Amino acid sequence: MNRPRPVEFFDTGQDGGRAAPGAEIVPGIVPLVLPLDFGPKRVTCWLLRDGDGWTVVDCGADTPGIRRIWADVLRGELGGDVRRIVATHGHVDHVGHAGPLWEATGRPPFLMTRTEWLSASLRGAMAGRPARGDGGDFFRLHGVPEAELPDFTAMPAALGALAPLPDRFVRIAEGDVLRIGGRHWRVLTAGGHAPEHAALYCAEEALLIAGDQVLPRITPFVGVFPAEPEADPLGEFLAALDRFGALAEETLVLPAHGPAFRGLHARLAQLRAHHDARLSEIAALAAQPVSAYRIAAQVFPRAMAGGHRRLALAETLAHLNLLCGTGRMARRRGTDGGVVFLAA
Numbered sequence: 001m002n003r004p005r006p007v008e009f010f011d012t013g014q015d016g017g018r019a020a021p022g023a024e025i026v027p028g029i030v031p032l033v034l035p036l037d038f039g040p041k042r043v044t045c046w047l048l049r050d051g052d053g054w055t056v057v058d059c060g061a062d063t064p065g066i067r068r069i070w071a072d073v074l075r076g077e078l079g080g081d082v083r084r085i086v087a088t089h090g091h092v093d094h095v096g097h098a099g100p101l102w103e104a105t106g107r108p109p110f111l112m113t114r115t116e117w118l119s120a121s122l123r124g125a126m127a128g129r130p131a132r133g134d135g136g137d138f139f140r141l142h143g144v145p146e147a148e149l150p151d152f153t154a155m156p157a158a159l160g161a162l163a164p165l166p167d168r169f170v171r172i173a174e175g176d177v178l179r180i181g182g183r184h185w186r187v188l189t190a191g192g193h194a195p196e197h198a199a200l201y202c203a204e205e206a207l208l209i210a211g212d213q214v215l216p217r218i219t220p221f222v223g224v225f226p227a228e229p230e231a232d233p234l235g236e237f238l239a240a241l242d243r244f245g246a247l248a249e250e251t252l253v254l255p256a257h258g259p260a261f262r263g264l265h266a267r268l269a270q271l272r273a274h275h276d277a278r279l280s281e282i283a284a285l286a287a288q289p290v291s292a293y294r295i296a297a298q299v300f301p302r303a304m305a306g307g308h309r310r311l312a313l314a315e316t317l318a319h320l321n322l323l324c325g326t327g328r329m330a331r332r333r334g335t336d337g338g339v340v341f342l343a344a
């Protein structure tokens with residue numbers, strides 16, 4: 001990782017324009033940029049020529065706009081011949097439209113890691129039948145005022161764009177090699193952003209279909225939620241950055257949000273520096289015992305004032321859990337019975 005080259009962007013096309021498959025980035029690899037009504041605003045699916053058909057990586061959310069675009073794409077460029085669908089992970093912007101796309105393309109093999117398959121299926125099933133407890137006590141414990149609790153416990157609106165998933169999948173796991181077209185793609189799994197996110201690496205040509213694990217312009221979201229309050233997703237995410245650092249410096253990264261880019265090592269260093277700075281910032285805010293809610297309000301004032309409070313608190317807790325796990329912070333009960341954090 002010494003002297004990484006700077007990050008250099010490539011145009012993936014359609015920035016703000018009408019979505020249709022863009023120009024090949026390299027032979028046989030075509031981006032399809034789809035509009036989102038939430039979060040990162042656009043998601044890029046990667047279409048890989050696969051013999052006389054295609055393998056599709058990621059599907060977008062199930063929104064009217066994306067349904068229309070896929071219908072056009074299947075009628076036009078892809079000729080309906082999708083041989084395989086691969087999902088990098090189970091978030092709505094990646095698998096929301098997987099079920100309808102699978103159906104429309106004749107139910108081809110649907111490839112996903114097992115944990116992502118399970119968590120996305122569970123997310124869909126739970127939307128109509130939530131688990132006992134709504135996470136309210138978790139948020140209360142971390143200092144969320146009673147009046148704001150509904151903002152934290154409400155089902156995320158984006159889940160409305162998760163259509164029923166295909167009822168079966170083909171498991172992919174760390175180290176598997178997929179042959180797609182003439183290329184070999186090694187599966188690299190990582191935690192942090194999602195529990196078992198899969199990226200695909202083609203060593204011969206130094207190509208990385210990165211999903212959300214390494215993004216060029218935004219930091220992948222890493223958060224702790226009520227279902228696993230003691231999780232350390234940031235520790236997993238940072239460990240994955242180290243492992244991706246072993247990939248070739250000249251790797252062309254094909255991410256799910258933002259333009260394709262070269263400069264993988266520089267970007268990994270930026271992501272690590274971002275989290276290191278945030279860890280120090282949060283540790284400094286806990287010189288006196290303080291709740292996660294109050295820290296989140298200082299670190300993410302805009303998100304905490306607007307509609308992203310749940311995510312801002314989740315991201316704060318990811319940093320706090322790592323700080324506690326590495327001894328830089330201690331967790332204890334405050335005078336009001338809630339959890340407070342104190343820098344060591």
Ligand SMILES: [Zn+2]
Nearest residue numbers: 091093212256
């Ligand atoms: Zn995403």
